[in-house]
Amino acid sequence: MVSQDQNSVIHRKARPARNGCESRAMSSAKALRLSLARAADTLFGLALTVATVEQQRVTLDRIDNTLHDDGLILLLDGAGAARGAAGLDQQMTAALIEVQTTGRVRKGAAQPRRATPTDAAMMAPLMDALMDGIDAEMGAEIDTYQPRGLGFGDRVEDLRSLALTLDAPEYDHFRVTADLGDGAKTGTLDLLLPVRPDPPKRPASPARTADEASDIGDVILGAPAVLDAVLARITLPLREACAFQPGQTLTLDRETLIKTRLLATGGHLVAEARLGQINGWRALRLVSAPAAPLPDLGEPPSPLQDTRPPARLDADLPGPAVRPAPAAPPGHDSPVEASETR
DSSP states (O other), X not given: OOOOSTTOHHHHHHHHHHHTOSOTTOXXXXXXXXXXXXXXXXXXXXXXXXXXXXXXXXXXXXXXXXXXXXXXXXXXXXXXXXXXXXXXXXXXXXXXXXXXXXXXOOSSOOOOOOOOHHHHHHHHHHHHHHHHXXXXXXXXXXXXXXXXXXXXXXXXXXXXXXXXXXXXXXXXXEEEEEEETTTTEEEEEEEEEEOOOOOOOOOOOTTSOHHHHTOHHHHHHHSOOOEEEEOOOXXXXXXXXXXXXXXXXXXOOXXXXXXXXXXXXXXXXXXXXXXXXXXXXXXXXXXXXXXXXXXXXXXXXXXXXXOSOOOOTTSOOSSOEEEEOOOOOTTOOOOOOEEEEO
16 A cells, blocks of 8 residues: 555655656656666676565664665765665676676575675676666756766675664665576665755746736645555554564455555555556556545544445445434333444
């Protein structure tokens, strides 16, 4: 489920379009995917296929939960004392070393070992080419894009040392999963890029009238819209829900992938959709709209409740329907009872 906070996937995808500063044909994730594959091919002749690119925004105090502590951690330095970081897991590191030393990637998982300064030095050309490529891809599509100018800086011993080195309050975290050497190995690359402050807004022209400044169209176009993609609803005892652990797997029917429901704030059904991906992003294809507008239900339902339109009291719907008991005869003060039918 997509979070409804300021850093949700929907907000991150919609914010550039609202600001008019990113082309539909290019995004940071797509630039990363293209640049990584091109750098690997140009530098090492390595066939690298990006499977997924995940993006989220994290604060500095959550850095420990983003990178693999058992992999290779690199510091990225940029103009104006900007700093970022890159993390390569053991399979990605091993594949890049093998292709540079033997000319090919060996099939099978690499044996775990501690990263060394030599490993970091062998990754430097790839990191420089990757970051230059991202700047080039974004700059070619977006006129207002400002290059980050990041490149290889140094190896970092562990995540604690990295957290002490970085100083930006927020970072864009990209996680790339890629097949290397025609599927000989599968590895991940993490990038932490500092979030740059939004450019200052230009003051309103004094020639604008009060009516123009308060144009309702500007207000509507600038208003945030949060949509939740709900794959399925699961009913289970509260004690089982409270016992959930990170990484736990829930079993869903296969048809949930083609019967995803897109809900607006308050649980109102917007459309039915099909789950897929495009350019490494999880994506939804809208396949139908609701047959009729939903009635005004008053208080919005809980996310765990069924959001189907309510039917009449005596309709044949799943779950109990409550009928009022017959009124007591005059002069009798009996409590009101209710019968439960299905």
